[in-house]
Amino acid sequence: MALTVTKRSSVASWSSRVRARWRDASVAWIWIGPAVLLVAAFLFYPMINTIWSSFFNADTTRFVGVANYRQIFTNASMLEVLRNNLLWLVLGTAATVIFGLLIAVLADRVRIESIVKAAIFIPMAISFVSAGVIWKFVYQYAPPGQTQIGLLNAIITRLGFPPQPWLINPAINNFALIAVYVWMWTGFCMVILSAALKSVPEEILEAARVDGAGEISIFFRIIVPMISPTIAVVATTMVINVLKIFDIIYVMTGGDFGTNVVALEYYQQLFTYNDFGLASAFAVLLLLAIVPVMIVNIRRFRVQEARR
Amino acid sequence: MFPYSKLQRQQLDDLVMKLQEGRIGRREFLRGALTIGLSASAAGALLEACGGGSSPTSSSPGSVDVLNVWGGEELASFEAMVAPFTQKTGIKVNAESTRDLTAVLTTRIRGNNPPDVAILPNPAEMQQLASQGHLVPLDSFLDMSQIRRDYASAWIDLGSYNGRLYALFTKAANKGTVWYNPKQFQSNGYPIPATWSDLIALSNKIASSGKYPWSMGVSSGAASGWPAADWIAEIYLNQSGPDMYDKWYTHKIPWTDPSIKSAFQMFGEIVSGKHYINGAPQSILATGFQEASYAPFTNPPQAYLYYLGDFTAGFITSQFPSLKPGTDFNFFPFPTINPQYQGAVTGGADVAVALRDTSAVHQFIAYLATAQAQEIWVKRGGFTSVNKSVPLSAYPDPVAQASAKMLTNATIFRFGADDLMPPAMENAFWKAMLTFISNPGQLDSILSSLESTAQQAYSSS
Numbered sequence: 144m145a146l147t148v149t150k151r152s153s154v155a156s157w158s159s160r161v162r163a164r165w166r167d168a169s170v171a172w173i174w175i176g177p178a179v180l181l182v183a184a185f186l187f188y189p190m191i192n193t194i195w196s197s198f199f200n201a202d203t204t205r206f207v208g209v210a211n212y213r214q215i216f217t218n219a220s221m222l223e224v225l226r227n228n229l230l231w232l233v234l235g236t237a238a239t240v241i242f243g244l245l246i247a248v249l250a251d252r253v254r255i256e257s258i259v260k261a262a263i264f265i266p267m268a269i270s271f272v273s274a275g276v277i278w279k280f281v282y283q284y285a286p287p288g289q290t291q292i293g294l295l296n297a298i299i300t301r302l303g304f305p306p307q308p309w310l311i312n313p314a315i316n317n318f319a320l321i322a323v324y325v326w327m328w329t330g331f332c333m334v335i336l337s338a339a340l341k342s343v344p345e346e347i348l349e350a351a352r353v354d355g356a357g358e359i360s361i362f363f364r365i366i367v368p369m370i371s372p373t374i375a376v377v378a379t380t381m382v383i384n385v386l387k388i389f390d391i392i393y394v395m396t397g398g399d400f401g402t403n404v405v406a407l408e409y410y411q412q413l414f415t416y417n418d419f420g421l422a423s424a425f426a427v428l429l430l431l432a433i434v435p436v437m438i439v440n441i442r443r444f445r446v447q448e449a450r451r
Numbered sequence: 452m453f454p455y456s457k458l459q460r461q462q463l464d465d466l467v468m469k470l471q472e473g474r475i476g477r478r479e480f481l482r483g484a485l486t487i488g489l490s491a492s493a494a495g496a497l498l499e500a501c502g503g504g505s506s507p508t509s510s511s512p513g514s515v516d517v518l519n520v521w522g523g524e525e526l527a528s529f530e531a532m533v534a535p536f537t538q539k540t541g542i543k544v545n546a547e548s549t550r551d552l553t554a555v556l557t558t559r560i561r562g563n564n565p566p567d568v569a570i571l572p573n574p575a576e577m578q579q580l581a582s583q584g585h586l587v588p589l590d591s592f593l594d595m596s597q598i599r600r601d602y603a604s605a606w607i608d609l610g611s612y613n614g615r616l617y618a619l620f621t622k623a624a625n626k627g628t629v630w631y632n633p634k635q636f637q638s639n640g641y642p643i644p645a646t647w648s649d650l651i652a653l654s655n656k657i658a659s660s661g662k663y664p665w666s667m668g669v670s671s672g673a674a675s676g677w678p679a680a681d682w683i684a685e686i687y688l689n690q691s692g693p694d695m696y697d698k699w700y701t702h703k704i705p706w707t708d709p710s711i712k713s714a715f716q717m718f719g720e721i722v723s724g725k726h727y728i729n730g731a732p733q734s735i736l737a738t739g740f741q742e743a744s745y746a747p748f749t750n751p752p753q754a755y756l757y758y759l760g761d762f763t764a765g766f767i768t769s770q771f772p773s774l775k776p777g778t779d780f781n782f783f784p785f786p787t788i789n790p791q792y793q794g795a796v797t798g799g800a801d802v803a804v805a806l807r808d809t810s811a812v813h814q815f816i817a818y819l820a821t822a823q824a825q826e827i828w829v830k831r832g833g834f835t836s837v838n839k840s841v842p843l844s845a846y847p848d849p850v851a852q853a854s855a856k857m858l859t860n861a862t863i864f865r866f867g868a869d870d871l872m873p874p875a876m877e878n879a880f881w882k883a884m885l886t887f888i889s890n891p892g893q894l895d896s897i898l899s900s901l902e903s904t905a906q907q908a909y910s911s912s
Binding site: 201220283284285286287288289308310311312313393397399400410411414415416417418 | 553554557558672673675676729730733734736737738753874875878882885889900907908
């Protein structure tokens with residue numbers, strides 16, 4: 144008797160719970176509907192269209208299979224483009240994160256900390272193009288014997304070295320460009336890592352110092368492991384950021400002298416050479432390069448959500 | 452359905468058209484609208500909706516957007532040239548400059564927001580745009596009898612596509628000029644070279660005395676490399692003649708043809724000549740084409756010879772206003788390579804095309820075509836007009852006159868080959884010049900990659 148009563152009431156409450164959940168879900172859909180539609184129209188559809196075009200020829204009239212991809216991976220200048228992006232990825236991310244961390248740790252111990260952090264952060268306020276123009280003048284080259292108007296060459300000629308064509312010499316121009324990027328984005332890493340550093344409890348560091356640990360081993364054995372989630376966030380953000388790099392190279396060298404990158408290459412393929420298929424293939428490659436980073440990010444979010 | 456009669460609606464249409472063409476002002480429009488029978492608020496709303504205002508956007512009837520590649524001195528001259536037009540008609544001319552004109556124009560056309568007028572440095576691009584139907588035929592509104600009086604049929608033909616005139620040749624350039632400092636040549640006893648071997652002998656003579664004979668600069672933003680392409684075109688025309696030249700830019704012969712290789716090698720003699728250019732090859736790649744033109748005229752001179760088109764005169768006079776043309780700076784014609792083709796000259800021209808069919812554009816293009824407008828820039832220097840009605844005496848100095856005369860008297864004349872190629876090919880050519888200058892040893896691979904680009908570029912155009 145008691146069993147049937149509970150069974151009936153549990154059925155009733157189950158269906159009312161389903162209806163309630165359905166009501167909540169439909170309300171949620173109404174709220175996020177417009178956003179989902181916008182993402183679908185401006186992100187999802189173009190992405191599918193681009194992937195589709197990458198298998199067609201220059202004016203997307205004839206199906207050519209993987210010919211565009213084969214061209215990218217066999218043409219020497221296009222392989223150089225991929226190599227440059229890899230260089231940017233590794234060096235750009237490593238330099239910004241490492242310098243950001245270093246400056247955050249050192250600034251933490253100085254009285255003029257806020258001034259230092261502001262000074263490092265200011266370059267983030269200017270656009271990529273402005274940074275490109277500024278540094279183009281810094282790197283300006285004049286033949287030896289003539290007045291050097293480029294700041295860097297002026298300094299090194301005073302020190303007795305010959306002036307260097309920073310943006311022309313293929314051995315150093317990529318590093319010169321990456322230096323501009325690092326100058327701009329170190330501030331971002333520094334600010335976030337500095338916030339994470341302040342969350343490291345002082346007592347643990349005191350205890351370590353009492354136990355006789357030197358500063359360097361404190362840094363590597365205590366601080367870095369404790370803020371490693373933040374370092375991971377910053378690193379993945381920088382990876383995504385650096386893969387898109389375009390403006391600096393466009394303004395400073397126009398992609399010449401072996402500095403071309405994927406974003407600039409597909410811009411040129413699209414607008415100058417009118418080759419839609421090849422441009423789409425480059426865009427797809429960039430997408431594929433970002434996908435693992437996104438997967439790592441999403442997995443980390445899931446883990447964080449689960450922890451809550 | 453409408454509360455207004457057919458007559459009233461017609462009167463309103465006329466009124467709106469007059470407003471948009473700028474023939475009546477806003478207050479007159481309002482008065483007219485009230486007379487027709489609109490209420491004050493309706494008239495105000497109609498005025499707002501039909502514009503005629505002074506907004507600077509290109510589709511506004513009170514202004515003309517002109518897309519061009521000019522900057523610095525050239526842009527200042529263009530603005531001086533159109534100032535009387537704005538004064539007379541009240542139509543503002545907004546000059547938008549970019550070195551990446553192809554990309555900007557393509558984007559804007561595709562985005563359905565073309566500029567009103569574009570000044571293309573490239574007749575081939577004009578042909579491509581006309582064939583795609585993006586250009587307004589100029590003979591639909593220009594006074595063709597006046598045009599035929601002012602321009603030789605050769606220029607009208609070059610600006611036509613399928614029998615209709617689409618392009619107006621504004622600024623022509625003589626690209627067969629080598630610039631030098633006559634005073635320096637006199638004091639050092641240098642002869643003016645007539646042939647290529649004379650030129651090399653002179654360069655060696657200057658180099659052996661510890662000085663740098665040549666100045667060269669090819670940096671130009673997204674178009675870097677075009678001055679070097681001018682070198683190749685001039686050498687090729689003088690070496691292999693007009694028939695081979697025509698085959699070259701129409702891709703009837705491959706880029707790997709020995710005649711093309713030989714032209715590159717001749718250019719290489721100057722680029723890699725021993726002690727020819729200070730800081731070569733990096734300084735060539737790092738220096739702008741305008742900056743490099745100053746070298747023979749500094750005190751003391753940093754070089755003695757500079758090759759670039761006659762528009763260089765404008766750069767020199769703007770940097771060194773005290774220099775007198777003819778005595779302090781002058782040019783000699785590009786030296787003969789093959790005596791059969793002596794007097795051959797390459798040149799360039801900026802063509803004005805119309806992309807929007809508005810009355811402001813009609814008036815602007817008609818103004819640009821007149822001899823009076825072109826005389827303004829001619830007098831400022833660095834501009835050679837192909838308008839027959841511009842008198843030779845209008846040219847400000849003996850240098851400009853000599854250049855104009857050289858252009859009109861040339862036995863063999865061709866446009867710069869790079870400007871005649873499809874834009875994709877032209878770009879590849881420019882970038883190939885950069886690679887060649889930094890690495891002349893890679894000539895064969897450069898030419899074969901140019902050939903593979905050509906096969907795609909010419910088939911898709």
